[in-house]
Amino acid sequence: MSVVSLNKEKNVHTAEPTVNSAPAQPVVAVVIPLSTTATAATPSLQRRSTWAATTRPVFEWLLPPVIGLLVFGAIWATVAALTQGLPGPLKTWQSAVELFSDPFYINNPNDMGIGWNILSSLKRVATGFALAAMVGIPMGFVIGRYAFMSRMAAPIISLLKPVSPLAWLPIGLLVFKAADPAAIWVIFITAVWPMIINTAVGVSKVPQDYMNVAKVLNLSEWKVVTKILLPYVMPYMMTGVRLSIGAAWLVIVAAEMLTGGMGIGFWVWDEWNNLNVEHIIIAIFIVGIVGLLLEQLLVLVAKRYSYE
Known part of the structure; x- marks a missing residue:
């Protein structure tokens, strides 16, 4: 046998695996404790993050209006300082505190508190608005439901809707022979158009498939209105109601001046005759605040009776 073959056999023999007789060493896990500084800082960081998550929405909701009011007050104070006879925010506030300290006093029929005047205007607006709703909403359903009625009413609405509400005041005075019904008439004619138009548009937008289902089920006209039309038309109708109440509250001020x-x-007109500009500015804010409250009230009603 050659030397080469001996070496190969030797290599093969030496290449066989050998069993390690030494026992396996156990694996030891080393636990390194966190530092006391990091452990103490974790609750503090959690409290900060919780506080930030709680207060941030409040600041995002509250801060922009506050800044806007401050800017408005600064502009008002600057204009008042440059304009003779125009009261600034501080003087107007002092007058408002004095005015609302007794808003329901009665000295004589021509000298009553601001509270009675606000209630009187609200009463006229509520009466005219209710009459407009009783007429405008059903008329809107009829106009939107039947094409013949829509074509018949279109020229009348197009002709009368652009007329200024105050242009109707002399007609009201002529017909009713009294100032109070004439003012209610102006509120009615102002509030009725948005209700008619928005309700009619909502009815005309009802999908034809809904009406086909009503025909298949042989539903009565009352069930068609209450079960199909009303749920679908409610958003349109409430939009018309909100537009109507805003326009009615704006118009009543001008109507009562006349x-x-x-x-x-x-x-307001009486305070202008007395050259009490502070009270005029207060009345402007009163009109704006009451109008805002009326609109928000209708928003809540719309959400309460929403079918969505």
Whole structure:
């Protein structure tokens, strides 16, 4: 046998695996404790993050309006300082505190508190608005439901809707022979158009498939209105109601300036005759705040009776 073959056999023999007789060493896990500084800082960081998550939405909701009011007050104070006779925010606030310290006093029929005037205007607006709703909403359903009625009413609405509400005041005075019904008439004619138009548009937008289902089920007209049309038309109708109440509250001030008697409009005109500019500015804020409250009330009603 050659030397080469001996070496190969030797290599093969030496290449066989050998069993290690030494026992396996156990694996030891080393636990390194966290530092006391990091452990103490973790609850503090959690409290900070919780506080930030809680207060951030409040600041995002509250801070922009506050900044806007401050900017508005600064502009108002600057204009008042440059304009003779125009009261600034501080003087107007002092007058408002004095005015609302007794808002329901009665000295005589021509000298009553601001509270009575606000209630008188709200009463007229509520009456005219209710009459407009009783007429405008059903008329909107009829116009939107039947094409013949829609074509018949279109020229009348197009002709009368652009007319200024105050242009109807002389007609009201002529027909009703009194200032109070004439003011209510102006509120009615102002509030009725948005209700008619928005309700009619909502009815016309109802999908034809819904009406086909009503025909298949042989539903009565009352069930078609209450079960199909009303749920679908509710958003359109409430939009018209909100537009109507806003326009009615704006118009009542001008109407009462012309008709006289009791009301926020007459009160503004009376304070102008007395050159009490602070009270005029206060009345402007009162009109804006009451209008905002009326609109928000209708928003809540719309959400309460929403079918979505």
